[in-house]
Amino acid sequence: MGEVTSRKSSGIRGFQPIMGQSVSMGYDAKGGARNRSSLYAAAGLEWPNDYIPEDEIPRYNDYPFCVDVSNNRLLASLDRSAFVRRAVVGVGSQDARGSDAPGVYTKKQLAYFDGHCGLCMSIDGRPLQQPSLSFEKGVVPVFGFCRRDVEVMLRVFVPAVYEAKASAVFLLAEVRNQSDSSHALGIELDYEESGQSKWPNLATDVTLIVEGNTDNHGSCQMSIDAGQIIQIGCICRFGVGVLPPPPVVTLEEMDCALAKVLESVGSQGVLEVPEEPWAGEELTRAAELARQSVLQLANGEVIGSFWGSNVNPKPDVWMRDFSYTAIGLVDTNPQLAYRCAKYLCAASAPGEPWGTTEEGQAGELSYRHSLGNACMGAVVLSMIYRRYGYDLVDQPDSVIVDYLHQLARCMIVDRPDRGSLYATRFISDGLSRGDFHTGSNMLAWRAADALIEDFRALFDNSTIETLSSIRSQLVETIETLCVGSFGQGEQFVEGAYADGTLVPIHDAEESDLALASVYGFTKRDDRRIINHMYWAHSTGNPYYARISRGIDFWDFDGSNGVSYPGHLCLLKRTRNREDLRQAFAAIRRTTDLDGSFWWWPFKHDETDANRVKRGLGKCGWCGGEFVSLILHDILGxxxxxxxxxxxxxxxxxxxxxxxxxxxxxxxxxxxxxxxxxxxxxxxxxxxxxxxxxxxxxxxxxxxxxxxxxxxxxxxxxxxxxxxxxxxxxxxxxxxxxxxxxxxxxx
Structure with a gap:
């Protein structure tokens, strides 16, 4: 179970009442939404005891509610009562670039915890009521409990630095007796592994830190007098192999670790909107969703991402998901974004041919297989440099330099004929529509621009001149070949054929048109983008789900379908302020109580727009995309x-x-x-x-x-x-x- 220690607290942190405070994100003690209209408000909050892991039914999961905490080394998911239900640590990565699969994906090697781990507290022998949930500075989840005028504020976080061989989830509680009499306070550790995961188990131990006397069985009883404040700490350690003895940690040190986490609000800053507090809070929560999706080894090396921040035992995630997450990190966490960009450079564009595609045709270079993936490393690097300056790092890593040279060679060797564009087989795991995918060629334009403007010193004059010609040619051809008039008027299209035929669909997971202004290819009020997004959210688009008002990905089963990136395209469906109000309202209705976006909020054949589900996993892709669109397009x-x-x-x-x-x-x-x-x-x-x-x-x-x-x-x-x-x-x-x-x- 772990050591039980007793330390006297200095009471550094002042107590702030939870019950009745005005916040718009989180739930109240009855499980309802706190001042917000989310469709997740009062349903599906409990973590089922018989929950079946994704290993058994990987595509049909409707996840239980969870709140996630991470330092990017350890990722943990909490249930509504602040128990750690799952935790994961990365132990390595596998090069999956030669695998026979559509798209390019990351493959992580993991160690895993599945079960429950946390604190049980009681007042006069009675358990505390179900908690409320809010967030301090939008970053740290705060669970508020109460019974007989005794209130508990429980903050849960992962410290940035703990020890070399393990990471930990810290639970730091403040208990205040607001009654006029004394009460008996009971504290007990509750820890159990389920053993359901097929992955190697994380070694785990739990330490209780309390004021007053304790025994050595993970529990204690004490009296709390009227007006008294007591601090309680709990440390859940997770590591690979045999854990060393736990270091001695005081309540004061836990408090200092909390202060550092609260200071780590992303470099995007804090948005406050008096008329709609949710919008400001959502920017921070989306930034956290993107950040927490990324997993690093103990040495800081990025090894990819998950679908989102919730812990799951799936090691494979498409590189495109990871790319959009990284784009959001540019404005929120530049050092992490740089490590992500390095991983993109190393893993998204191999120099060796692939095996066979799913159709059994001859393999192609990754550059031709997924043009957007191959360009993303240069695009993200360029965004970082222009945002923060070239002195963010001393000089580009050799992995980055080799990648940039390879990218330039590929762009020049495969240079399309005039009037044509780069061909690519896949956007990510989804097929690119038409002979020429519009968004992927916009990324090729942005990559060429990065090579010319940001990495000019790496190339000779002849290479720069050729890339400059390619850059101009791409603009001219995209604006000619990939624009048509139908539905809402002149608009960019998702793809085009060599004979000039246009692709009349919008796939929910086509986000490059939505981000065209972030890339700098279009202005944010470009009518061709706006018209496309209006049409995409209409019955003119054969992938539009009329009842749920989402956009489908046309996956192979009825359990999934509507994909959340299509919802974020509503932010580009803007002709006036009322359009933006409606977009924020639609996004809010399908955003979970912790501010998360879920990949599949509706079934393909959903007949009830109120039946939102937590499908497949949280969506780090949308976390990154939301941050970029709010900062660059909405705030300008x-x-x-x-x-x-x-x-x-x-x-x-x-x-x-x-x-x-x-x-x-x-x-x-x-x-x-x-x-x-x-x-x-x-x-x-x-x-x-x-x-x-x-x-x-x-x-x-x-x-x-x-x-x-x-x-x-x-x-x-x-x-x-x-x-x-x-x-x-x-x-x-x-x-x-x-x-x-x-x-x-x-």
Whole structure:
């Protein structure tokens, strides 16, 4: 069971009441949604005792509710009562590039825990009621229990650093007696392995740390007086092989570890939306979903990802899932994003031919097999460098340099004829439609742009000139060959044939058109993208699920079908602010209580739009995509570390919003929009070249525009954004300075 220790707490953390606090994410003590309209509100929260592992029925699972915690070395899933139900540690990876399978995928080697592990507490011999759930700073889950005016706040997290041979889940509780009398507090460890997993078991031990006297059997009884606060700690260790004796950890040290985790809110900063708090919280939760999906070895080497953050025993995940997760990490965790990019460079584009495809045809280079996968390493690296600067790392790793040279050679050798595009067999595991897949060729354009602009020093002038010609040719051909008029008007299409025939579908797992503006191929209000997304969410698209209002992937069974990336395309279906409001409402209705997106929220043949399911696993792909779309398309933030420039051009369904702590240069930048006012605060030590763009209300006339109270009307530009005219001004903002742009209209 593990050692039981007793330590006196200094009470570093002040107690904050849980019951009745106003939050929009999480559930209340009765299992209902707390101030939100999620379809997961009150159903399917319990973890079934007879839950059948995915090894037995890998495609038909409707998962129980879980909350996940991770330091990317250890990933653990908790049930609604804060018990660890599953945990996983990576022990290695297998090169799967020569396998006979569609697409390119990651293959991890795992050690696994399945069972339950945690704390049972009672007051006067009676168990605590079912808990509520909220999140501190959007990062740490907080379970709130109560009985007879004794309240418990239980925070669960994985510390960033613990010990070399094991990782651990920390449970840190504060118990407050708010009654006017004493009560008996009972504490007991509850630990059991199910033995259901077919994977090697993680070695596990549990340590209880409490105030006062304890025995050595994992339990204790104590009295808690009126007004008294008691701290309790529990450490669940997981490791490979025989665990060494547990290190002595005090409550004060647990508290310090918690503080470090709470300080680790991603470099995207904190979004606050007074009119819709859920939206701000969801940005943080989506960033956590993407981050927690990634698994590293003890030495920090990335070995791939899961479908999402929930622990599952499936070692195989398509490289495309991993790629979109990595794109989201660019804005939230640059060091982890860089390690992911290195893994993409190493594992997505092998130099040796594949075996046979599922149709039994001759194998092809991975570049031709999945063009998008092959280009993603360069794309993610370029995003990181432009966001943070080239000094993020000392110099590119040899694995990265070799990959970039190989990519350039492939792009030049396979250069399409004029009027044609690169051919590719698969998007990921899904077939690319038509002879030429539009989104994959947009990624090829972005990769060529990265090679030219970001990695020019690696190539001779002749190579750069050829890549520049390819880059221009791709733009011209994509905008000619992959655009047609049907349904909602002129639009990009998912694919095209060499004879000019267009592919009239939108596959739910085609996300490159949605991210075309993030890549820089289109503007965010490009009508051809907007028209495509309107059409994709209509009965004109044969993959549109009319009842569940999702987009299908047409998988081979009825249990699965509607795939969540199709839901996120609603954020690109934007002609006006009302479209955005509807998009956020639709996404919120199918987002779980911890802010997670699940891969398959509806069956293929679902007849009830209220019957949402937790299908296949959480969706790290959508976590990364959501972060990118919110920051770049909705908030309109663009950065270039090389020129120290920032653009802030929000187009929001809300009147007010703020993003504080957005990492840039040697510090952070704060952004605020308040109706007719934009503000930017430079918290760095360098000048920032700021471009501010503020949308005017419809049918209004500009009277004046001011910067920090001084009129700049003659310097202002007027441009169009979606359905609005907007005012643009440029200004240099000095270190530790603030700039306010206001407009007067009539």
């Amino acid at each position: 933030i663009q950065t270039d570390a090389k020129t120290s420039s920032v653009s802030f051009a929000p187009y929001l369904p809300w009147r007010k919003a703020s993003l504080t702590g957005f990492a840039f240069l040697d510090g952070t930048v704060d952004f605020v929009v308040d109706d007719k006012k934009l503000s930017l605060v430079n918290n760095t030590g360098r000048d920032i070249h700021a471009r501010l763009q503020l949308c005017m209300p419809a049918n209004s006339m500009l009277e004046d525009v001011k910067i920090n109270g001084s009129s700049r009307r003659m310097e202002a530009q007027l441009v169009r954004l979606f359905d609005s005219s907007s005012v643009v001004l440029k200004e240099i903002v000095g270190p530790r300075k603030r700039i306010d742009m206001t407009i007067a209209i009539s």
